[in-house]
Amino acid sequence: MTISLSSKAVAEPRSRREFLQALAAAGTATWMLGEPQLARAEEAIAQPPAKADCCILLWMAGGMAAAETFDPKRYEPFQVGLPVEKIISTFPAIDTVVDGLKISEGLENMAQIMDRGTLLRSVVLPDLGDILHSRHQYHWHTGYVPPQTVAAPHLGAWIARLLGPLNPVMPPFINIGQRLEGVGESEEVKAFTTAGFFGSEFGPFNLPYPEDATLAVRPPEGMTGGRFENRYKRYKDLVAASPHAEYASDYQQESMVKAVDSAYRLLSSEDKKAFDLSLEPKEDFEKYNTGRFGRGCLLARRLAESGARxxxxxxxxxxxxHWDTHENGHTTAKRMKQEIDRPIAQLITDLEDRGMLDRTLVIVASEFSRDMIIEGKPGSTARDQSRAKADVLGEMRHYGLHRHFTGASSVLMFGGGVKQGFVYGETADERPCVVTKNPVSLTDLHATIMTAMGISPKTKFEIERRPFYVTEDGKGQPVTDLFA
Incomplete structure (x- = not known):
């Protein structure tokens, strides 16, 4: 069987339904694939020296507006009758500990740690046709534009597969805070929250509620001792005896069994205490306790300390x-900043105090930015999806950045060898606030992340005798100016 990896070979989906159908087909093809092979020895690619051992991605899902967070522009307070075209930022800028660097009001705690990291203001994203969160999140997390004819691995799966676990008991790829069932677009979210063709062994350990994480690392109530042992053995037997097994390659079946083995080792290990937030001193817990995201940051710190990759x-x-602000943009952004500001700052401070920040790459990012007028970027034909259309402000729900903007996005990076107190790239002060200096593509951003982790952007696997690269077509170029 020959699998084509060219996204150009598949018509670009114009609806969420078509997108899901294409992803389902890719998933079926992936399930039938044999073991992906790293490039042959004669083609082996030299790996860069690792600057980080662990990566923490703090994902602002839904489209975090740069002008309301890390790239503030001209501020206009709310006023009924104010023309929307006059508004870029709905929060004033505040000073940070870095001379001349300003970020948005509501991020006062983060303003105090900006001297520990690099602020990248010039990431440029493609429109991808109709701007769907599902497509852009898939693209950001895998590096590939959907649909592909095999399921592309998440960045975390690439890192887990290529670097392996830091602690053999700890899952190398852990996903905190996202429900995959019972919420809108759950199937689309599942499409990129996967190890793709690498198999279940390298997939995410999903913890939607960080405060309940400890429940995921202990046997179900009443299932202790020999009874749990028997169920564990029975499950392994069922994988092999599944009626669908004939459609799965031996590699994919073995990967499922290895995933179960890894989970079993964790349940039997003292390292499972890292998942228990109740063991955190109350004073430290409260520093993070701004909501589910804040508690997720605390859990991430504990897991990083225990060897999660x-x-x-x-x-x-x-x-x-959350950040999907199609109306009430200002009010929602204010709430979101209250949820993220203190926990992110505390995470960076804690990692630094524990001597871990240098070897931990922390990334704050989102699938795109937002603008009150422009959908996509100047000249885009993308469909306008705002639910708060108005030429002048009539009520508070009109005030804020409602449309998807791909012309410029901000990414914040700490540790992992990046410079401290550094700003890279610029955007225009007036609309359209596109990148005016040092544009960075998503492919090059991924190359930068992988380089920090000690992985060459040209690393490839062979899938049915065709190459699949860690950055799209192996063309990613790391932004070396970001490194100290």
Missing amino acids: FIEVTTEYVPFL
């Missing part, structure tokens, strides 16, 4: 909630 903590993507 890649951890994602998300504000969670649910349509029209």
